[in-house]
Amino acid sequence: MDRSPGEDRRRTFALKFVDSVRTSLSPNRLFDLMADPHGCLTWHAHPNGTVVSSVDAPQGLALAGTEVRVRARIGKFPLTTRTVVTRADRSVCxxxxxxxxxxxxxxPTVFTTERYLIEPDGGGSIVRYETEMSRDWSKGTPLYRLMxxxxxxxxxxxxxQRCFRDLIASAERHAASYTN
Structure with missing residues (x-):
């Protein structure tokens, strides 16, 4: 994401979050689901009030360098998300x-990084989720900033935490629907 040199002064400190969960999905299957950008429309769990209307991405797995654009709405606020896959090591990250x-x-514009580290665990996987989020307040109002x-x-x-765990549970349900 290209930014001007002074832009970081308007950004908030990054919020950081880490969690991990065990899943019955193998590392390969989990990676394939996570790297499917069109899954956003078909099986991903989204927070209440979030509606995804379109996904613009190449067909197939989103590997390093792939750009994905999503149009969505959170409540009454339409948005565009531009996501670039920065690392895609099958079955690992x-x-x-x-x-x-x-x-x-x-x-304000929101900037996030998300990392899913996948480790084999018996017939399933342990997924470690790490994310950072910051905002560019050049457009934000003082009241919204306080909120x-x-x-x-x-x-x-x-x-x-709920979003991450719901995402993994949705992946498990989606995978189970294709094996039953």
Missing amino acids: FETASEVTFDHPRL CKITDRFFAPSQT
């Missing part, structure tokens, strides 16, 4: 960097 730009002129500070402090960790 899937990592992305994203820029979320809201259509609303006063909502975000409160949300980030008290709700973001549990919401992020």
Whole structure:
């Protein structure tokens, strides 16, 4: 994501979150599901109020360097997400960097990195999830910034954990629907 040199001064410190969970999916199967950008429309779990309307990505697995654009809506706010796969080692790691730009002129742009580290565990896997998120406040309002500070402090960790775990559970359900 190209940024101007002074842009970092307007950004918040990154929120960091780490979690891990065991899944019954093999490392290969889990990686293939995570690297399928069109799965965003077909099987991914999304937080309440989030609706994905389109995914613009090449067919097949999204490997390092692949760019994916998603149009979605969170509540009443339309947005565009531009995601670049920064690392894709099959059965080991899937990592992305994203820029979320809201259509609303006063909502800040959000920058995230997400990393899924996959380790074999018997017939399944252990997935370690690491994410960082920051905002560019050049468009944000002081009231919204205050609301975000409160949300980030008290709700973001549990919401992020729930989203990660829901994603893995959705992957398991999707994989099971093709084996039954």
